[in-house]
Amino acid sequence: QVLSRLIIESAGEIAQRIKAQEVFVILQGRDDYERTADQIKKMNAVPVVRGEEFFREVLAVHGKALKVPDIKLTRMGQIKVAVMLAISGKIIKSGDRIVCVTGVASFGNNDSVVVIDTEKEFEIFSSANLLDIPDSVRPDVFETVLKLAMELAARGREGKSVGTIFVLGDEERVLQLSRQLIINPFKGYSEEELSIHDPQLRDAIKEFSAIDGAFV
Numbered sequence: 001q002v003l004s005r006l007i008i009e010s011a012g013e014i015a016q017r018i019k020a021q022e023v024f025v026i027l028q029g030r031d032d033y034e035r036t037a038d039q040i041k042k043m044n045a046v047p048v049v050r051g052e053e054f055f056r057e058v059l060a061v062h063g064k065a066l067k068v069p070d071i072k073l074t075r076m077g078q079i080k081v082a083v084m085l086a087i088s089g090k091i092i093k094s095g096d097r098i099v100c101v102t103g104v105a106s107f108g109n110n111d112s113v114v115v116i117d118t119e120k121e122f123e124i125f126s127s128a129n130l131l132d133i134p135d136s137v138r139p140d141v142f143e144t145v146l147k148l149a150m151e152l153a154a155r156g157r158e159g160k161s162v163g164t165i166f167v168l169g170d171e172e173r174v175l176q177l178s179r180q181l182i183i184n185p186f187k188g189y190s191e192e193e194l195s196i197h198d199p200q201l202r203d204a205i206k207e208f209s210a211i212d213g214a215f216v
Contacts, residue, residue: 004032004109008039011101011113015043018115021096024048024066024086026078028105033058035109045101046091048082064091069147071154075102075112081146083116088142095119137168144196152209162206165214174216182211 008025015023023045027033033040033047033054040047040062047058048066055067066089068081079100086092096118103110145166152162167174185208186194194201205215 003111004028004036004103005039007101007103007110007113008036008043008045011099012039012043012045014113014115015099018097018099020099020115022046022086022092022098024079024082024098024100026068026082026100026102026110027058028103028110029108030054032109037061046086048078050105066091067143069150071150072105075104076114078102079114079116081150083118084146085139085143087118088137088146089139092118136170141196142168144202148196148202148205152206162209164209167214167216171216178214178216 011023011025014020023043025036025040025045026048027036027050033049039045046064046066047062048068049055049058050068050070052067055065059065066082066085068078068085073081079102082100083092083098086098092098098116098118100114100116101110102112102114145168149164149166152164185204196202209215
């Protein structure tokens with residue numbers, strides 16, 4: 001496919017002209033990566049991928065990469081998630097300009113270039129505070145919780161839509177201003193057993209998400 005290569009080439013030219021801080025290439029599968037890996041490396045762009053194994057492979061080659069949840073997203077949806085993860089990981093900051101290459105996974109290639117100005121883009125940032133994620137929120141935790149929230153929004157539980165709240169940050173103050181309505185199913189477990197990165201715990205959270213309330 002020549003299209004993906006042409007799109008990335010155009011993105012590189014645009015990035016140079018507007019002095020963008022980063023170029024994000026949202027890959028639409030392994031074949032798309034194999035066609036464009038040399039261009040991505042030459043431009044020192046940030047590859048954006050789905051899947052843990054694929055992410056590790058790409059990270060080893062390029063030294064930097066972003067991993068988005070493996071769920072169906074629109075072109076702008078892919079960009080929004082990539083930008084939020086980049087902010088959390090301190091890859092970009094407020095005021096940065098980013099050139100994003102994106103497309104549709106089912107097509108297998110990229111077909112669009114979007115320029116994002118983080119200082120002005122209100123479609124992505126409903127609040128300027130999103131650009132100032134506190135240092136107390138670890139990027140890996142933010143990424144895991146975001147992925148979990150998106151999976152619940154996209155797939156729900158047993159085929160039914162599920163809505164819940166995840167609170168990251170100053171948990172002591174949040175707990176002072178809230179009250180428990182049901183018995184805490186996670187009480188008594190060690191911190192190691194309560195890691196959000198544990199797949200079994202994430203499954204338990206999905207089960208309890210059907211109950212009105214929030215996870216802190």
